[in-house]
Amino acid sequence: MLKKAYDWIDERLNVTPLWRDVADHDVPAHVNPAVKMSAFVYCFGGLTFLVITTQILSGMFLAMYYTPDITNAWYSVKYITDEVLLGNVVRGMHFWGASLVIIMMFLHMLRVFFTGAYKAPREMNWVVGVLIFFVVLAFGFTGYLLPWDQKAYWATAVGSQIAGSIPLLGPYIQTLLLGSHTVGALTLARFFAIHVFFLPAALLVLLALHFIMIRSQHIAGPL
Structure with a gap:
């Protein structure tokens, strides 16, 4: 049944050459762990992309509630955690994935360097x-405020003050982030918009x- 569906799509859109162009290529021996054990360090890029994909999918689920x-x-965060089916699991994946993606990307950049x-x-x-890497850091910073608890509030307040201390542009950056002079409703709205629209794009x-x-x-x- 799946083959019939694929053949139907392929007959109309000719997708076979497209995915074969992406998938059919040789993997060098120095990046193949089956050939060389030290090649596992070349997996950090793929693992980073896997975690990013997990973050996108889990974030889409969380955004519905x-x-x-x-x-x-x-x-709403409490409702996701306590009431939604598997909501605590998905939120946990998104929470810990935010740290894991930074770690994996840092390791990937170390390997490249x-x-x-x-x-x-x-x-x-x-x-x-x-x-x-900077976009991923921005994801972490903007997403940290969204639960709107005491820790998120004061962490954002400190972070915005650090941004405001940048010479010349600091006050403008701080106003852009906060929407006013303090962390409030405009700040949460802006961080949410940045987190789910601007940064993903x-x-x-x-x-x-x-x-x-x-x-x-x-x-x-190889090196």
């Missing part, structure tokens, strides 16, 4: 990777560029 206003935000994979002709891909564009360049330049050689 979350209410981004200061009156109901905490109660120490194996010299950032050098020509891949320096632009390194820049894109660094931008992805930026992440998808950067990931597309990252994968296109990897596909074009191929995997870097």
